[in-house]
Amino acid sequence: MHEGLERDLGLYSAVTISMGAMIGSGIFVLPALGFKKAGPAVIVAYLLAGVVVLPAALSKAEMATAMPESGGTYLYIDRAMGPLAGTVAGLGAWFSLVFKSAFALVGLGAYLLLFAPVPGSAVTAVALGLGTLIVVLNIVGTEQSGQMQAFIVTGVVVALAGYVLSGGATLDPGRFQPFATHESGGVVTAAAFVFVSYAGVTKIASVAEEVEDPGRNLPRAMLVSMGVMMALYTFVVAVVVGINDPDTLLHGGPDDGVSLTPMADGADALFGGFGVVFISVVAVLALTSMANAGVLASSRFPLAMSRDSLLPSWLMRIDPRFKTPRAAILLTGGVLLALIAFVPVVELAKLASAFQILVFSIENLALVAFRESDVEFYQPDFTAPGYPVVQLVGVVGGFALLTQMGTVPILGAVGITLAGLVWYLVYGRQRTDRAGALNVLVQRRRSPTGEADRVRIEADRE
Amino acid sequence: MAHRILVPFELPGAEPVSTVLVEDIAPMEVVALGHFNLPEQTPPDAGRAQFGDDAQAELDELAAPFREAGSSVTTRLVFGKNRANTIDRVAIEEGCDAELDPAPTEGVERILVPLVDAGNLDRLEDFVGALCEDRTREVTLFHVAEQGAEGDEDPEAVEAMLHEAREKMVADGFDADLVDVSVVVSDNHDDEIIAKAEAYDAVVMGEADPGIADRIFGTLPDRIADRTGDPVIVVRRNV
Structure with missing residues (x-):
């Protein structure tokens, strides 16, 4: 264990952190988008997406127990596959999370309008205002909000369960017919879109250094929260489909687009007539919490990459007054606000999913690299079960989803890979001599004696 | 040791x-x-x-x-x-x-010792002794006889317990004029201790099980220190 770090998150806190990172736009905003792709079979898409995320969650849990330092995804991939892959993955994970936060803020704006007397065209302005507020809060610094987070998560889960019970009694079974409106390909496409709903499960790995007994609690927290959320999502989406007129879902949004507030749309009959207000308030709470957590977590990527010399060193500077990584937060917040202001975030929601799928696939490969190279510093407390089948399923499943997403997301994934490559070549390469575990593997293959050249691997920064 | x-x-x-x-x-x-x-x-x-x-x-x-x-x-x-x-x-x-x-102090004239039971005294005594100096003129063993939902504490039994503790301290070498006892009957344990501590210069107390109030407002020793600005020594339970 690192001298001088606190471990004060127990299993319950870890589960709520993980669930808190998952609950958000995935369930409050995306069901209608998924419905457009798959019809009522969007329900199956939520399950399928969960199944494809699971391998990456397990892989990440194992790597997190071997490297319980902040940096998460970026760090594991960098140490496994070298700084080039690290740069690509770091950029991809960072951008995906920023995108997801932007999407959450736009959805948040849409729900806010349901109970506040503001014209519909103000969604972007509201989202920008809230985004600015969150960025400022993060720069000034907030105290441990773990307990607050636990309250919100518990409240939201109870509200969602209430929604399922209340809506389950009134739904119209006829709405599930025909079930699959877009053939089986539609389900896969929808799964690719709602994939991001589970991305939060790996959030817990990024606070791994603060979890008590990580070998036991990290994987349990991930599996418990995944199981709960897969069940909850499936039921909630079934109710959304069952109580809403398909037309509302497909055209209830701004400018006749898909609804951004699918959970509130059919809720007027629920909770004794207060359904719309109730669900909207819950959605606003959950989405605010998600956007805030997104800014907090994503600004750690530039920070960690900067500490490894892959980004300029001013990004890791901690502000002496507020004690926060101000530059990393400002960069993240700036991109967040620019996305909301200038980019059609809703149409491009799939980009966030695409980057996430890419990163998760690389993450599975990273685990393979660690296991096969057997580098000395890699001593995980928790060993992911089902290796290597689970990881291969994760990689193949991930790429299969990626191919179903259409041209723009594929171009996006290729684009971020190229951007990472170029940045590494012009900036990172001359500043680092790190090599990943993969390199050890390759070296060993080359020299038949099995004696690999000494390759510098940073197991630990101290 | x-x-x-x-x-x-x-x-x-x-x-x-x-x-x-x-x-x-x-x-x-x-x-x-x-x-x-x-x-x-x-x-x-x-x-x-x-x-x-x-x-x-x-x-x-x-x-x-x-x-x-x-x-x-x-x-x-x-x-x-x-x-x-x-x-x-x-x-x-x-x-x-x-x-x-720690808290800024010029000298410790009066020491408050909130005592739960006489058995606790052994662990507190040395620390009370450490704080005692030439100018110290009063050490008060204090207990709030709690009246509440979990039943009422008998003030006389409490006083007897404190006197027993006092005699032990005197037997262990504390000046008999220095040590006195005080009992308050109340339904608000923590507030009584904090109020009492205002008149003292330092507090020596045992660690208590954290309750709900402690989670929300901070532990009793923290609250005493915040309110009174006195140094507080908390003796840990299991050593």
């Missing part, structure tokens, strides 16, 4: 401990814990990388008076977000049997 006492400092910018207190605990082993509070935006290892050297220098400076006074001093520097948990963890790791919540 020498006592080992934890002295926490909130870095950066912690106040040095008053000379009086440094001298009082000079015979003990001191663990000087510097806790550098970070907001949740900042990973602890990043905080340590940037502020570690300065914080260690500050902590060494804060610990220097204890060394000069003859204590054997260990310093621990922690970057983190949860001060109370850190204090608890380090106290266990370092095998400390008490914590000092």
Whole structure:
């Protein structure tokens, strides 16, 4: 264990952190988008997406127990596959999370309008205002909000369960017919879109250094929260489909687009007539919490990459007054606000999913690299079960989803890979001599004696 | 066996401990814990990388008076977000049997000793003794006879318990004129102790099980220290 770090998150806190990172736009905003792709079979898409995320969650849990330092995804991939892959993955994970936060803020704006007397065209302005507020809060610094987070998560889960019970009694079974409106390909496409709903499960790995007994609690927290959320999502989406007129879902949004507030749309009959207000308030709470957590977590990527010399060193500077990584937060917040202001975030929601799928696939490969190279510093407390089948399923499943997403997301994934490559070549390469575990593997293959050249691997920064 | 006492400092910018207190605990082993509070935006290892050297220098400076006074001093520097948990963890790791919540003081004339039962006294006595100096003129053993949902405490039994404790202290060498006892009947245990402590210069007490109020408002010793500005020594339960 690192001298001088606190471990004060127990299993319950870890589960709520993980669930808190998952609950958000995935369930409050995306069901209608998924419905457009798959019809009522969007329900199956939520399950399928969960199944494809699971391998990456397990892989990440194992790597997190071997490297319980902040940096998460970026760090594991960098140490496994070298700084080039690290740069690509770091950029991809960072951008995906920023995108997801932007999407959450736009959805948040849409729900806010349901109970506040503001014209519909103000969604972007509201989202920008809230985004600015969150960025400022993060720069000034907030105290441990773990307990607050636990309250919100518990409240939201109870509200969602209430929604399922209340809506389950009134739904119209006829709405599930025909079930699959877009053939089986539609389900896969929808799964690719709602994939991001589970991305939060790996959030817990990024606070791994603060979890008590990580070998036991990290994987349990991930599996418990995944199981709960897969069940909850499936039921909630079934109710959304069952109580809403398909037309509302497909055209209830701004400018006749898909609804951004699918959970509130059919809720007027629920909770004794207060359904719309109730669900909207819950959605606003959950989405605010998600956007805030997104800014907090994503600004750690530039920070960690900067500490490894892959980004300029001013990004890791901690502000002496507020004690926060101000530059990393400002960069993240700036991109967040620019996305909301200038980019059609809703149409491009799939980009966030695409980057996430890419990163998760690389993450599975990273685990393979660690296991096969057997580098000395890699001593995980928790060993992911089902290796290597689970990881291969994760990689193949991930790429299969990626191919179903259409041209723009594929171009996006290729684009971020190229951007990472170029940045590494012009900036990172001359500043680092790190090599990943993969390199050890390759070296060993080359020299038949099995004696690999000494390759510098940073197991630990101290 | 020498006592080992934890002295926490909130870095950066912690106040040095008053000379009086440094001298009082000079015979003990001191663990000087510097806790550098970070907001949740900042990973602890990043905080340590940037502020570690300065914080260690500050902590060494804060610990220097204890060394000069003859204590054997260990310093621990922690970057983190949860001060109370850190204090608890380090106290266990370092095998400390008490914590000092330091506060500026010119001298200790009156010491309040909230006592739960006479059996507790053994562990508190040495620390009361340490704080006693020439100018100390009163040590009060104090107990709130609680009237509440869990039943009423009998004030007479409580007084008898305190007197028994007092006699033991006198037998152990405390001046009989110095030690007195006080009982208050109330339904509000914590507030009574805090109110009583206002009139005293230092508090020595045992660690209590944290209840709901402690989670929300901070532990009783913390609240006493905040309200009265007195140094508080908390003697740990399991050593």
